[in-house]
Amino acid sequence: MVKGLVLAAMLLGVLPFLLGLLVTGLKAPKDGMRIRISGIHQERDNLLFHVAAGYIVMFGLFWIAALPMVWLGQTLSLLVWVYAVGMLFLAVVSLLLNYRRLPAVLGAAVCAVKRFTLCIWAQLLFALGQTAVYLRYQYTNADDAFYVASATTSLATDTVFAFNPYTGSAYTKLPARYVLSPFHAFTATVSKITGLHPAVTAHVVFMVVFLMLAYAVYALIGRMLIGDGCCTRDKGVLEASETCAAPGSRMEEVGYFLVIATALMVFSAYSERTQGLFLLIRLWQGKAVLAGVLLPLVFYMGVRTTGLLCGVKAGLADWALLFLLMCSCCMVSSMGVVLGAVMLGILGVLAAGKHKRIRLLAYVGLCCLPNILCGGIYLWIR
Numbered sequence: 001m002v003k004g005l006v007l008a009a010m011l012l013g014v015l016p017f018l019l020g021l022l023v024t025g026l027k028a029p030k031d032g033m034r035i036r037i038s039g040i041h042q043e044r045d046n047l048l049f050h051v052a053a054g055y056i057v058m059f060g061l062f063w064i065a066a067l068p069m070v071w072l073g074q075t076l077s078l079l080v081w082v083y084a085v086g087m088l089f090l091a092v093v094s095l096l097l098n099y100r101r102l103p104a105v106l107g108a109a110v111c112a113v114k115r116f117t118l119c120i121w122a123q124l125l126f127a128l129g130q131t132a133v134y135l136r137y138q139y140t141n142a143d144d145a146f147y148v149a150s151a152t153t154s155l156a157t158d159t160v161f162a163f164n165p166y167t168g169s170a171y172t173k174l175p176a177r178y179v180l181s182p183f184h185a186f187t188a189t190v191s192k193i194t195g196l197h198p199a200v201t202a203h204v205v206f207m208v209v210f211l212m213l214a215y216a217v218y219a220l221i222g223r224m225l226i227g228d229g230c231c232t233r234d235k236g237v238l239e240a241s242e243t244c245a246a247p248g249s250r251m252e253e254v255g256y257f258l259v260i261a262t263a264l265m266v267f268s269a270y271s272e273r274t275q276g277l278f279l280l281i282r283l284w285q286g287k288a289v290l291a292g293v294l295l296p297l298v299f300y301m302g303v304r305t306t307g308l309l310c311g312v313k314a315g316l317a318d319w320a321l322l323f324l325l326m327c328s329c330c331m332v333s334s335m336g337v338v339l340g341a342v343m344l345g346i347l348g349v350l351a352a353g354k355h356k357r358i359r360l361l362a363y364v365g366l367c368c369l370p371n372i373l374c375g376g377i378y379l380w381i382r
Contacts, residue, residue: 004196005205011193012209015091016054022094023053025101026317042304047109048216052297053321055213059294060324061086062189063331063370066160066182070174075158079185080192112251119255126262127215130280134207139281144199147285150184151191151198160185176382180374183286183332202284210283214292215258221300222257224309226250286332294329294336298343301325306351306360323367330374337378341371 024044043049062083069079116124149165157163161179163170178184187206191198196205227250268276278288305314305322322344329340348364351357 001196004194004200007194008190008196008201008205008209011190012205015087016051016058017047018091018094019054019057019087020050020052021054021098021101021105022090023057023317023321024050025094025098026315043220045105045108046220047105047112048219050105051213052217052220055293056297056301056321056325056328057090058087059186059328059331061327062186063182063327066185066331067180070161070179070182070185073162074160076154076160076185076188076192077158079160080189083189084193115251117252117255119252119259123215123255123258123262126259126266127211130211131208134211135204138203140203141282143282143285146178147184147187148198148202150178151187151202154185154188155191155198160188174381176378177334179381180337180377181286181331181334183289186331206284210289210293211279214279214283214296215262217293217296217300218258218261219254221296222254222261223250224300224303226253226257287335290329290333290336290339294325294332295339295343297325298329298340299347302344302347306347306364307355308347308351319363319367323370326367327370330370334374334378337371337374341368344368 065083065086066079069082146165150161153163153165153168154160161171161174161182161184187198187202190196190205191201194201194205265276265279268274269280271277275291278285279292282288283292301318301322303309305318307313326340326344329336344364344367348361352360
Protein backbone atom coordinates (compact mmCIF):
# COMPACT_ATOMS: atom_id res chain seq x y z
CA MET A 1 0.00 0.00 0.00
CA VAL A 2 2.79 2.44 0.94
CA LYS A 3 4.66 1.68 -2.28
CA GLY A 4 1.48 2.22 -4.27
CA LEU A 5 0.80 5.57 -2.61
CA VAL A 6 4.37 6.71 -3.29
CA LEU A 7 4.02 5.74 -6.95
CA ALA A 8 0.67 7.53 -7.08
CA ALA A 9 2.29 10.65 -5.66
CA MET A 10 4.97 10.48 -8.35
CA LEU A 11 2.47 9.81 -11.13
CA LEU A 12 -0.17 12.34 -10.09
CA GLY A 13 2.08 14.91 -8.42
CA VAL A 14 5.61 15.08 -9.79
CA LEU A 15 4.77 14.03 -13.37
CA PRO A 16 2.16 16.77 -13.99
CA PHE A 17 4.57 19.37 -12.64
CA LEU A 18 7.32 18.25 -15.03
CA LEU A 19 4.89 18.19 -17.97
CA GLY A 20 3.70 21.68 -17.09
CA LEU A 21 7.32 22.80 -16.86
CA LEU A 22 7.83 21.51 -20.38
CA VAL A 23 4.85 23.53 -21.63
CA THR A 24 5.88 26.81 -20.02
CA GLY A 25 9.47 26.31 -21.13
CA LEU A 26 8.48 26.82 -24.76
CA LYS A 27 9.50 30.14 -26.29
CA ALA A 28 7.01 32.98 -26.26
CA PRO A 29 5.89 34.54 -29.56
CA LYS A 30 7.83 37.71 -30.38
CA ASP A 31 6.88 41.00 -31.98
CA GLY A 32 10.12 42.67 -32.98
CA MET A 33 12.13 43.01 -29.80
CA ARG A 34 9.12 42.78 -27.53
CA ILE A 35 7.95 39.50 -26.01
CA ARG A 36 4.19 39.18 -25.94
CA ILE A 37 2.94 37.63 -22.72
CA SER A 38 0.54 34.86 -23.62
CA GLY A 39 -1.50 32.91 -21.09
CA ILE A 40 1.20 30.28 -20.68
CA HIS A 41 4.12 32.66 -20.27
CA GLN A 42 2.25 34.98 -17.95
CA GLU A 43 2.22 32.12 -15.42
CA ARG A 44 5.60 30.59 -16.22
CA ASP A 45 6.76 30.77 -12.59
CA ASN A 46 3.42 29.77 -11.07
CA LEU A 47 3.54 26.27 -9.54
CA LEU A 48 -0.25 25.91 -9.68
CA PHE A 49 -0.32 26.61 -13.40
CA HIS A 50 2.42 24.05 -14.04
CA VAL A 51 0.38 21.34 -12.33
CA ALA A 52 -2.85 22.32 -14.12
CA ALA A 53 -1.11 22.40 -17.51
CA GLY A 54 0.51 19.06 -16.74
CA TYR A 55 -2.86 17.44 -16.12
CA ILE A 56 -4.15 18.85 -19.40
CA VAL A 57 -1.25 17.15 -21.18
CA MET A 58 -1.74 13.90 -19.24
CA PHE A 59 -5.49 13.67 -19.89
CA GLY A 60 -5.30 14.86 -23.48
CA LEU A 61 -2.53 12.48 -24.53
CA PHE A 62 -4.22 9.60 -22.75
CA TRP A 63 -7.39 10.17 -24.80
CA ILE A 64 -5.34 10.29 -28.00
CA ALA A 65 -3.62 7.00 -27.08
CA ALA A 66 -6.62 5.15 -25.62
CA LEU A 67 -9.35 5.87 -28.17
CA PRO A 68 -7.79 3.99 -31.13
CA MET A 69 -6.80 1.11 -28.84
CA VAL A 70 -10.39 0.69 -27.72
CA TRP A 71 -11.59 0.45 -31.32
CA LEU A 72 -8.74 -1.85 -32.35
CA GLY A 73 -9.32 -4.17 -29.37
CA GLN A 74 -5.81 -3.80 -27.95
CA THR A 75 -4.84 -4.92 -24.46
CA LEU A 76 -4.65 -2.77 -21.37
CA SER A 77 -1.00 -3.77 -20.96
CA LEU A 78 -0.16 -2.25 -24.34
CA LEU A 79 -2.01 0.95 -23.47
CA VAL A 80 -0.21 1.21 -20.13
CA TRP A 81 3.17 0.54 -21.76
CA VAL A 82 2.66 3.11 -24.53
CA TYR A 83 1.30 5.74 -22.15
CA ALA A 84 3.91 5.18 -19.43
CA VAL A 85 6.82 5.29 -21.87
CA GLY A 86 5.44 8.43 -23.53
CA MET A 87 4.93 10.24 -20.23
CA LEU A 88 8.34 9.18 -18.93
CA PHE A 89 9.99 10.40 -22.13
CA LEU A 90 8.29 13.80 -21.90
CA ALA A 91 9.18 14.08 -18.20
CA VAL A 92 12.86 13.33 -18.86
CA VAL A 93 12.95 15.83 -21.73
CA SER A 94 11.33 18.44 -19.49
CA LEU A 95 13.85 17.82 -16.73
CA LEU A 96 16.81 18.05 -19.12
CA LEU A 97 15.55 21.26 -20.73
CA ASN A 98 14.26 23.05 -17.64
CA TYR A 99 16.37 21.92 -14.70
CA ARG A 100 17.85 25.43 -14.47
CA ARG A 101 14.33 26.84 -14.04
CA LEU A 102 13.51 24.62 -11.07
CA PRO A 103 15.09 26.93 -8.44
CA ALA A 104 13.15 29.92 -9.82
CA VAL A 105 9.80 28.09 -9.90
CA LEU A 106 10.24 26.47 -6.49
CA GLY A 107 11.61 29.71 -5.06
CA ALA A 108 8.56 31.60 -6.32
CA ALA A 109 6.35 29.00 -4.63
CA VAL A 110 8.21 29.41 -1.33
CA CYS A 111 7.92 33.20 -1.57
CA ALA A 112 4.20 32.87 -2.25
CA VAL A 113 3.77 30.69 0.85
CA LYS A 114 5.58 33.29 2.94
CA ARG A 115 3.09 35.92 1.75
CA PHE A 116 0.04 33.83 2.61
CA THR A 117 -2.59 35.85 4.39
CA LEU A 118 -5.01 34.68 7.06
CA CYS A 119 -7.65 34.20 4.40
CA ILE A 120 -5.39 31.88 2.39
CA TRP A 121 -4.58 29.81 5.48
CA ALA A 122 -8.31 29.56 6.22
CA GLN A 123 -8.88 28.26 2.70
CA LEU A 124 -6.17 25.64 3.18
CA LEU A 125 -7.86 24.52 6.41
CA PHE A 126 -11.16 24.19 4.53
CA ALA A 127 -9.46 22.04 1.89
CA LEU A 128 -7.76 19.86 4.51
CA GLY A 129 -11.11 19.44 6.27
CA GLN A 130 -12.68 18.20 3.04
CA THR A 131 -9.74 15.86 2.53
CA ALA A 132 -10.20 14.43 6.02
CA VAL A 133 -13.85 13.74 5.25
CA TYR A 134 -12.83 11.96 2.03
CA LEU A 135 -10.39 9.77 3.92
CA ARG A 136 -12.83 8.97 6.71
CA TYR A 137 -16.05 8.45 4.74
CA GLN A 138 -16.95 7.08 1.35
CA TYR A 139 -19.82 7.88 -0.96
CA THR A 140 -21.01 5.24 -3.40
CA ASN A 141 -23.84 5.12 -5.90
CA ALA A 142 -24.89 3.19 -8.99
CA ASP A 143 -22.00 4.64 -10.98
CA ASP A 144 -19.60 2.47 -8.96
CA ALA A 145 -21.20 -0.55 -10.61
CA PHE A 146 -20.02 0.74 -13.97
CA TYR A 147 -16.96 2.99 -13.67
CA VAL A 148 -15.05 1.24 -10.89
CA ALA A 149 -16.25 -2.15 -12.11
CA SER A 150 -15.11 -1.31 -15.65
CA ALA A 151 -11.64 -0.45 -14.36
CA THR A 152 -11.54 -3.66 -12.30
CA THR A 153 -12.73 -5.71 -15.28
CA SER A 154 -10.07 -4.14 -17.49
CA LEU A 155 -7.37 -5.11 -14.99
CA ALA A 156 -8.70 -8.65 -14.56
CA THR A 157 -9.08 -9.34 -18.29
CA ASP A 158 -6.24 -7.13 -19.62
CA THR A 159 -8.65 -5.48 -22.02
CA VAL A 160 -10.01 -1.98 -22.62
CA PHE A 161 -13.80 -1.82 -22.84
CA ALA A 162 -14.23 -5.40 -24.08
CA PHE A 163 -16.54 -6.76 -21.35
CA ASN A 164 -19.76 -5.49 -19.82
CA PRO A 165 -19.05 -4.79 -16.12
CA TYR A 166 -22.69 -5.51 -15.20
CA THR A 167 -22.82 -9.04 -16.62
CA GLY A 168 -19.23 -9.98 -17.42
CA SER A 169 -20.17 -10.90 -20.98
CA ALA A 170 -18.25 -9.60 -23.98
CA TYR A 171 -19.64 -6.55 -25.73
CA THR A 172 -21.27 -7.30 -29.06
CA LYS A 173 -21.64 -3.58 -29.68
CA LEU A 174 -19.66 -0.88 -27.92
CA PRO A 175 -21.86 1.46 -25.83
CA ALA A 176 -21.98 4.81 -27.62
CA ARG A 177 -22.40 6.72 -24.38
CA TYR A 178 -19.15 5.52 -22.80
CA VAL A 179 -16.77 4.29 -25.48
CA LEU A 180 -15.61 7.76 -26.54
CA SER A 181 -14.72 8.79 -22.98
CA PRO A 182 -12.35 6.12 -21.55
CA PHE A 183 -11.92 7.66 -18.09
CA HIS A 184 -12.33 4.22 -16.51
CA ALA A 185 -9.32 3.10 -18.57
CA PHE A 186 -7.32 5.95 -17.02
CA THR A 187 -8.33 4.65 -13.58
CA ALA A 188 -7.23 1.15 -14.62
CA THR A 189 -3.94 2.52 -15.98
CA VAL A 190 -3.14 4.34 -12.75
CA SER A 191 -4.07 1.23 -10.76
CA LYS A 192 -1.86 -1.01 -12.90
CA ILE A 193 1.13 1.33 -12.59
CA THR A 194 0.77 1.88 -8.84
CA GLY A 195 -0.53 -1.56 -7.84
CA LEU A 196 -3.51 -0.04 -6.00
CA HIS A 197 -6.98 -1.50 -6.37
CA PRO A 198 -9.24 0.58 -8.66
CA ALA A 199 -11.63 1.24 -5.77
CA VAL A 200 -8.78 2.68 -3.67
CA THR A 201 -7.49 4.63 -6.65
CA ALA A 202 -10.90 6.13 -7.35
CA HIS A 203 -12.31 6.75 -3.88
CA VAL A 204 -9.12 7.77 -2.07
CA VAL A 205 -6.36 8.86 -4.44
CA PHE A 206 -8.46 10.58 -7.11
CA MET A 207 -10.75 12.26 -4.58
CA VAL A 208 -7.88 13.94 -2.75
CA VAL A 209 -5.72 14.75 -5.79
CA PHE A 210 -8.54 16.14 -7.92
CA LEU A 211 -9.84 18.23 -5.04
CA MET A 212 -6.45 19.94 -4.72
CA LEU A 213 -6.35 20.33 -8.50
CA ALA A 214 -9.80 21.93 -8.51
CA TYR A 215 -8.79 24.54 -5.93
CA ALA A 216 -5.59 25.21 -7.88
CA VAL A 217 -7.72 25.96 -10.94
CA TYR A 218 -10.01 28.25 -8.93
CA ALA A 219 -6.95 30.07 -7.59
CA LEU A 220 -5.77 30.64 -11.17
CA ILE A 221 -9.21 31.95 -12.12
CA GLY A 222 -9.17 34.27 -9.12
CA ARG A 223 -5.75 35.66 -10.10
CA MET A 224 -6.96 36.24 -13.64
CA LEU A 225 -10.24 37.94 -12.73
CA ILE A 226 -8.75 40.11 -9.99
CA GLY A 227 -5.96 41.20 -12.29
CA ASP A 228 -2.89 39.81 -10.56
CA GLY A 229 -1.07 39.36 -13.85
CA CYS A 230 2.08 41.42 -14.41
CA CYS A 231 1.70 43.20 -17.71
CA THR A 232 1.44 46.64 -19.22
CA ARG A 233 -0.03 47.93 -22.46
CA ASP A 234 2.28 49.58 -24.97
CA LYS A 235 0.91 50.38 -28.42
CA GLY A 236 -1.62 47.62 -28.24
CA VAL A 237 0.91 44.94 -27.26
CA LEU A 238 1.17 43.44 -23.79
CA GLU A 239 4.75 42.98 -22.76
CA ALA A 240 6.79 42.11 -19.69
CA SER A 241 7.59 45.00 -17.40
CA GLU A 242 10.26 45.06 -14.75
CA THR A 243 8.43 47.81 -12.89
CA CYS A 244 5.25 45.81 -12.37
CA ALA A 245 4.19 44.74 -8.94
CA ALA A 246 5.38 41.28 -7.97
CA PRO A 247 2.93 38.43 -8.64
CA GLY A 248 0.87 37.72 -5.53
CA SER A 249 0.48 41.39 -4.59
CA ARG A 250 -3.29 40.92 -4.50
CA MET A 251 -3.22 37.57 -2.75
CA GLU A 252 -5.69 38.76 -0.12
CA GLU A 253 -8.39 39.29 -2.76
CA VAL A 254 -7.64 35.89 -4.29
CA GLY A 255 -8.06 34.38 -0.82
CA TYR A 256 -11.49 35.96 -0.49
CA PHE A 257 -12.41 34.58 -3.90
CA LEU A 258 -11.36 31.06 -2.87
CA VAL A 259 -13.21 31.18 0.44
CA ILE A 260 -16.40 32.36 -1.28
CA ALA A 261 -16.02 29.66 -3.94
CA THR A 262 -15.54 27.02 -1.23
CA ALA A 263 -18.61 28.25 0.64
CA LEU A 264 -20.67 28.01 -2.54
CA MET A 265 -19.49 24.43 -3.00
CA VAL A 266 -20.19 23.41 0.60
CA PHE A 267 -23.71 24.86 0.58
CA SER A 268 -24.68 23.57 -2.85
CA ALA A 269 -26.29 20.31 -1.72
CA TYR A 270 -29.77 21.50 -2.67
CA SER A 271 -29.66 19.08 -5.60
CA GLU A 272 -27.84 15.89 -6.54
CA ARG A 273 -26.58 17.41 -9.78
CA THR A 274 -24.90 20.66 -8.77
CA GLN A 275 -21.24 21.32 -9.50
CA GLY A 276 -20.53 21.75 -5.79
CA LEU A 277 -22.00 18.39 -4.81
CA PHE A 278 -20.09 16.67 -7.59
CA LEU A 279 -16.93 18.28 -6.21
CA LEU A 280 -17.72 17.28 -2.63
CA ILE A 281 -18.72 13.63 -2.96
CA ARG A 282 -18.27 12.37 -6.54
CA LEU A 283 -14.90 13.69 -7.68
CA TRP A 284 -13.66 10.22 -8.59
CA GLN A 285 -16.13 10.15 -11.50
CA GLY A 286 -15.24 11.53 -14.90
CA LYS A 287 -18.29 13.79 -15.12
CA ALA A 288 -17.42 15.28 -11.73
CA VAL A 289 -13.86 15.97 -12.92
CA LEU A 290 -15.40 17.67 -15.94
CA ALA A 291 -17.68 19.88 -13.83
CA GLY A 292 -15.24 20.60 -11.01
CA VAL A 293 -11.91 20.86 -12.83
CA LEU A 294 -11.94 20.84 -16.62
CA LEU A 295 -14.80 23.22 -17.42
CA PRO A 296 -13.32 25.87 -15.07
CA LEU A 297 -10.02 25.21 -16.86
CA VAL A 298 -11.75 25.76 -20.21
CA PHE A 299 -12.96 29.11 -18.91
CA TYR A 300 -9.51 30.06 -17.64
CA MET A 301 -7.56 28.88 -20.69
CA GLY A 302 -10.19 30.16 -23.11
CA VAL A 303 -10.11 33.67 -21.65
CA ARG A 304 -6.30 33.66 -21.49
CA THR A 305 -5.76 32.30 -24.99
CA THR A 306 -8.36 34.37 -26.83
CA GLY A 307 -7.31 37.54 -25.00
CA LEU A 308 -10.87 38.22 -23.85
CA LEU A 309 -9.80 40.29 -20.82
CA CYS A 310 -6.73 41.88 -22.40
CA GLY A 311 -5.38 42.03 -25.92
CA VAL A 312 -2.78 39.29 -25.67
CA LYS A 313 -1.77 37.49 -28.84
CA ALA A 314 -1.44 33.82 -27.91
CA GLY A 315 1.26 31.62 -29.37
CA LEU A 316 1.15 28.14 -30.85
CA ALA A 317 1.82 26.57 -27.44
CA ASP A 318 -1.29 28.25 -25.99
CA TRP A 319 -3.53 26.92 -28.76
CA ALA A 320 -1.94 23.47 -28.58
CA LEU A 321 -2.62 23.34 -24.84
CA LEU A 322 -6.21 24.42 -25.47
CA PHE A 323 -6.54 21.63 -28.07
CA LEU A 324 -5.32 19.08 -25.50
CA LEU A 325 -7.80 20.54 -23.02
CA MET A 326 -10.63 19.75 -25.45
CA CYS A 327 -9.23 16.22 -25.74
CA SER A 328 -9.27 16.04 -21.93
CA CYS A 329 -12.93 17.06 -21.81
CA CYS A 330 -13.76 14.29 -24.27
CA MET A 331 -11.73 11.80 -22.23
CA VAL A 332 -13.44 12.24 -18.89
CA SER A 333 -17.11 12.31 -19.93
CA SER A 334 -19.37 12.21 -22.96
CA MET A 335 -20.92 15.43 -21.67
CA GLY A 336 -17.53 17.08 -22.10
CA VAL A 337 -17.80 16.52 -25.85
CA VAL A 338 -20.63 19.05 -26.00
CA LEU A 339 -20.10 21.27 -22.96
CA GLY A 340 -16.39 21.88 -23.56
CA ALA A 341 -16.96 22.92 -27.17
CA VAL A 342 -19.96 25.10 -26.26
CA MET A 343 -18.06 26.97 -23.54
CA LEU A 344 -14.98 27.52 -25.70
CA GLY A 345 -17.16 28.52 -28.65
CA ILE A 346 -18.93 31.17 -26.60
CA LEU A 347 -15.61 32.59 -25.39
CA GLY A 348 -14.28 32.57 -28.94
CA VAL A 349 -17.31 34.45 -30.30
CA LEU A 350 -17.04 37.06 -27.54
CA ALA A 351 -13.30 37.53 -28.12
CA ALA A 352 -13.68 37.70 -31.90
CA GLY A 353 -16.39 40.34 -31.52
CA LYS A 354 -14.36 42.36 -29.03
CA HIS A 355 -11.12 42.37 -31.02
CA LYS A 356 -12.79 42.15 -34.46
CA ARG A 357 -10.62 39.18 -35.38
CA ILE A 358 -12.55 36.49 -37.25
CA ARG A 359 -9.37 34.43 -37.31
CA LEU A 360 -9.94 33.66 -33.63
CA LEU A 361 -13.03 31.67 -34.57
CA ALA A 362 -10.94 29.53 -36.93
CA TYR A 363 -8.43 28.82 -34.15
CA VAL A 364 -11.23 27.94 -31.73
CA GLY A 365 -12.78 25.67 -34.36
CA LEU A 366 -9.48 23.81 -34.78
CA CYS A 367 -9.26 23.34 -31.01
CA CYS A 368 -12.77 21.84 -31.04
CA LEU A 369 -11.88 19.20 -33.67
CA PRO A 370 -11.75 16.41 -31.01
CA ASN A 371 -15.30 17.31 -29.94
CA ILE A 372 -16.49 17.36 -33.54
CA LEU A 373 -14.83 13.99 -34.17
CA CYS A 374 -16.44 12.43 -31.10
CA GLY A 375 -19.83 13.88 -32.04
CA GLY A 376 -19.58 12.42 -35.53
CA ILE A 377 -18.51 8.98 -34.26
CA TYR A 378 -21.33 9.02 -31.70
CA LEU A 379 -23.94 9.70 -34.39
CA TRP A 380 -22.40 6.99 -36.57
CA ILE A 381 -22.43 4.21 -33.96
CA ARG A 382 -25.68 5.31 -32.41
